[in-house]
Amino acid sequence: MKEGVNPIRILHVDDDPGLAELVSSYLEKESSQFEVISVRSASDGLEKLATTDVDCIVSDYDMPRQNGIEFLENVRDKHTDLPFILFTAKGSEDVASDAISAGVTDYLQKGVGTDQYTLLANRIRNVVNKWRAEREAEQTKRRLEAITKNSSDAILTIDSTNTIEFVNQATEDLFGYDVDTLRGNSLSMLMPERYQEGHRSGMERFLATNERSLDWTSIEFSAQHQAGHEVPVSISFSTFKEDGERKFVGVLRDISERVRMEEELREREERFRQMAENIQEMVWMTDPVEGEVLYVNPAYEDIWGRSPQDLYDNPQSFANAIHPEDQERVKKILDPQSTGSYEEEYRITRPDGEVRWVYDRAVPVKNNAGEVYRTVGIASDITERKDRERKFNRAVELRDQTERIADVGGWELNPETGDIFWSDHLFELIGWESNREPSLDDIVNIFVEEDRPGVKDAVKKALTESESFAIEARFQRSEKRNRWMEVRGAPQTEDGDVVRLQGAVHDITERKEREQALHALYDITSDPELSFDQKVQNLLRLGRKELETEYGTLSSIHGNEYVFEFVDTDDDSIQPGDVVPVAATNCELVASSRQTVVIGDVERDAPEETSRIGFTEWGVSSYIGAPVFDTNDVYGTFCFYDTEAQVDRFTAWEKTLVDLMSNWVSVELRRKQTTERLQNQNEQLGQFASIVSHDLRNPLNVAMGRLKLIQEDCDSEHVDAVIRSHQRMQDLIDDLLALAQVGEQKGELELVDLAGVTSSCWETISTTNATLQTNCNRSIMADESRLQQLLENLISNAIEHSGNDVTVTVGELDDGFYVEDNGVGIPETGRESVFEPGYSTTQDGTGFGLHIVDQVVKAHGWDIQVTTGPQGGARFEITNVEYSTE
Incomplete structure (x- = not known):
């Protein structure tokens, strides 16, 4: 058999062995396409047919037990269309008629000679080819029916008059018409009106010229649904002939979802384009394999100072613009072979030389194969943010430095969470040694027990009543020494609720100790019952007490401690630089056998200013002293020594206190006689x-x-x-x-114009919208500068407590004058306290203004009382004043 030739398998049934062999030989000789299987009876033929596929049966008629017609009938029971040729020597019409009735495919009478086998071979070839063609057509038909029946695409055929001949079920689903309605109707019923004329003319042109005006594959247009709306479809056409008539078949696919997705994609792309074209950040996309820039938005020019086209033409210019100090670091991540994501901050240099900071981040995009084929990113200009960060860091540094200079620590409390923030200096100020953050209870408990309720109440009131506070409280540090702290708090509110409480803590220990010492100093120096010597002794005891509070007892210049001595140099035998027993000095203030260093012959040198002399003997590093006079003679020196080991601990306050006392001693002695x-x-x-x-x-x-x-x-x-x-x-x-x-x-008394002094005071005070009225024409005997202080403080007090629009009146009394305002007045219960030092009803007040007024009044020998004025405001009446008799 030739290669590529489709074989024909023939089942030959004949009871004559010789004839059967002869037929087989001639048939196979006629065509190598033939393959002959020979059997001797009808029963053998049926048995062979049950196990072997054949393309044609050639059977004799006269055979024992079952003739050819009977054999045919048995074959037709299972193989209705299998080609069957009756090849018989009996040529009667009856046999032929019965064979045709039994469904024989062909009938051939045996003859004489070999031509009959050629004829038989042709008959076999023809019936097999026809049978195969019909079977293939049937299979194709069944396939097409299955396709059209189960296809989700609409399939239809039309004739040359545009009439629908066939539609499948999917057509009904797509257009809403049932199948029977569509058959026999024009295809135009499925087209929007705007397409109908174009379709008609195009079809006529094709039938006339066989020329197409467009490609018939995947044409997209809108079809007309039965409900009236349009359906986007894709249609492919082909043409065929049937019975000599040109017909058309079309396959239509609903592309509504695809169109919707494409439209959504277009909208997204448009939104992205609008966003990318208008945002301030630079948006970019590159091909990491080819190193090409595929897209960059206009913001590139705003940030880099170069046009997008420049970047398209020269992609390397992107990296070249990076600041030289950042290039090595950044170029590694910008390498086209690098396909990872990144976030980086770096500087760029614009063509005009300006340096800017950018924040650049990128991600890789992979294809279906998992390969990175794109890199997309966005870069923001963060120059202003960097400037703000720099300024903020500078501000924080300055704030921290200021806190240390001012010795103030800041804090903040979140009342909702209970979280507390302390500035670094507050940790140092408080001496907090724990690694954990302090709680509110921790903060309260650092104060001494008797001061804790005041701290708690202040914080509670601030949180519940939104009131600021400023309190003083003591706390104990690790060295077991109580320190004074001024704690201030100011609530921050939102919609009437306190959202945080902020404040500051200031170490006021030195101020409190100084205040106490100054009060004691004032009491000593102003006590008229004390003699000069008693005042000197009390001052020395005060100094010793103040300087012993933290660093121990003052006892010896040899034991890393202070020495505080009063040296009598009346003895001529004691020379400068001598070391003598204290007993030799006849000093009443020192009752011990310590030794002291004689600084100099104060009777001869008699220095009038405080001396500061450095020594190396005995470990003495500095000396502070002042001469002490008795009548006209210098009889001793008030001395203070600071040893080398203690010099770093010798505070400014201690030096100030000693200076203050020693100066006072010398001045007091000098002034005593004059x-x-x-x-x-x-x-x-x-x-x-x-x-x-x-x-x-x-x-x-x-x-x-x-x-x-x-x-x-x-x-x-x-x-x-x-x-x-x-x-x-x-x-x-x-x-x-x-x-x-x-x-x-007071100074020298003189006649002073009360109205004139009042006007001068008004000009020196910030009175804003306040009003002054004067109802006085006479002059009084007074120290003018002190009187001006009195009036300034009373006027300032009125403005401070009654507002900037207050009216202040200064008028005459029979034996004095008054200062009143039209403000809120002073409650009767508080009038006894207003002249006390430190008393104030306002947070910003110092409490010394009215105390100064009281001091000026007393210095002049006048009297003062507080009442209520005619308009309900505060009224201060100064009486026992001497008016001019002129």
């Missing part, structure tokens, strides 16, 4: 004012200057709070200095 007691006291207080001004104003000015720098870079309510605290300290210093200058003294 001035009145009150004038001596005034000079001493002047010295005190100078010290306060120097020791408090200078560091305060430094702190306020630092805060101004912080305020330029950082807008924070904490800075404002510290500024207010500094201003509060400034006010206190001003009032303390005023108080020190006033005392209970």
Whole structure:
């Protein structure tokens, strides 16, 4: 058999062996396509047919037990269309008729000669080819029926008149028409009206010319649904002939979902484009394999200072713009071979030389094979953020430095969570040694037990009533020494609720100790019952007490401790530099056998200023002393030694206190013979004012200057709070200095125009919208500068307590004058306390203003009382005043 030829298997049934063999030989000789299987009877043929596939049966008629017709009938029971040729020598019409009735495929009478086998071979070939064609057509038909029946696509055929001949079930599902309605109707019923004329003319042109105006594959257009809406479809056409007539078959697919997704994708792409084209961040996409820039939005030009086209033309320019100090680090992640995601901050240099910071992040995009084929990213200009961070860090550094300079620590409490924040300096200030963050109970418990209720109440009131507070409380550090702290708190509210409580803590130990010492100093120096010697002794005892509070007993210059001696140098045998027993000095204040160093012949040298001399003997590193006079002679020196081991612990307060006392001693002795007691006291207080001004104003000015720098870079309510605290300290210093200058003294009395002094005071005070009325025409005997202090404080007090629009009236009394306002007045229960030092009803008040007023009144010998004015405001009446008789 030739390769590629489809074989034909023939079952030959004949009871004559010789004839059967002859037929087989001739048939196989006629065509190598033939394969003949020979059997001797009909029963053998049926048995062979049951196990073997054949394409044709050739059977004799006359055979024992079962003839050819009977054999045919048995074959047709199972094989209705299998080709069957009756090849018989009996050629009667009856046989032929019976064979046709039994379903024979062909009938051939045996003849003489070999031509009959050629004829038989042709007959076999023809019937088999026809049978095969019909069977294939039937199979194709069944396949098509299955396809059309089960296809989700609509399939239809139309004739040349545009009439629908066939539709499948999917057509009904797609268009809403039932199958019977569509058959026999025009295809135009499935088209929107705008397409119908074009379809008609196109079909006519094709039938006439056989030329197509468009590709018939996957044409997309909108079809018309029975309900009236349009359905997007994709249709493919083909043509065929049937019975000589040109017909068409079409396959339509519903693409509604695809169209919807494409439309959604287009909308997304448009939204992305609108976003990418208008956002400030640079959006980019690259091909990491080819190193190409596929997309960059216009923000690239705003940030990099170069056009997107420049980047498309030269992708390397992106990396070249990176700041030289950042290039090595960043180029590694920008390498086209690097396919990982990244987030990086780096600097770029624009063509104009400007340096900017960018925050760049990118992610890889993979294809279906899992390969990275795109990198997309977004880069933001963070230059301003970096500047803010730098300024913020600077502000934090300055804030921390300011806290240390001002010795103030900050804190914040979240009432909802109970979380507490402490600034670093507050940890140092409090001496908190635990690794954990402190709780609210921890904070309360650091104070001494008797001060805890006050702290708790202040915090509770701030949280429940939104009231700010400023309290003083003591706490005990690890060295077992109580320290004074001023604790301030200010609630922050939202919608009437306290959301956080913020405040500051200031170590005021030195201030409290200084206040106590100054009070004691004031009591000693102003006590008229004490003699000069008693005052000197009491001052020395006060100094010894103050300097022993923290560092132990003052006993020896040899034991790393202080020595505080009063050296009598009346003995001519004692020379400068001598070391003599204390007993040899006849010093009443030292009752021991200690030795002391004689500094110099004070009777001969008689230094009038405090001496500061350095020594190396005995470990003495510094000496502070002042000469002490008795009448006209110097008889001793008030001395203070600081040993080398203690020099770092010798605080500014201690030095100030010693200076204050030693200066006072020398001044007191000097003034004893030349001035009145009150004038001596005034000079001493002047010295005190100078010290306060120097020791408090200078560091305060430094702190306020630092805060101004912080305020330029950082807008924070904490800075404002510290500024207010500094201003509060400034006010206190001003009032303390005023108080020190006033005392209970006055200068020379003179006639003073009361109305004129009042007007001068009004011009020096910040009165804003306040109003002054004067109802006085006479002059009084007074120290003009002290009277001006009195009026300034009374007017300021009225404005401070009654508001900027208050009216202040100064008028005459029979034996004095009054100052009144139309404000809220002073409750009767508080009138006894208003002149006490430190008393104030406002948070910003120092409490010294009215005390100064009281001191000026007493210095002049006048009287003062507080009443209520005609308009309900405060009224201060100063009486026992001497008016001019002129």
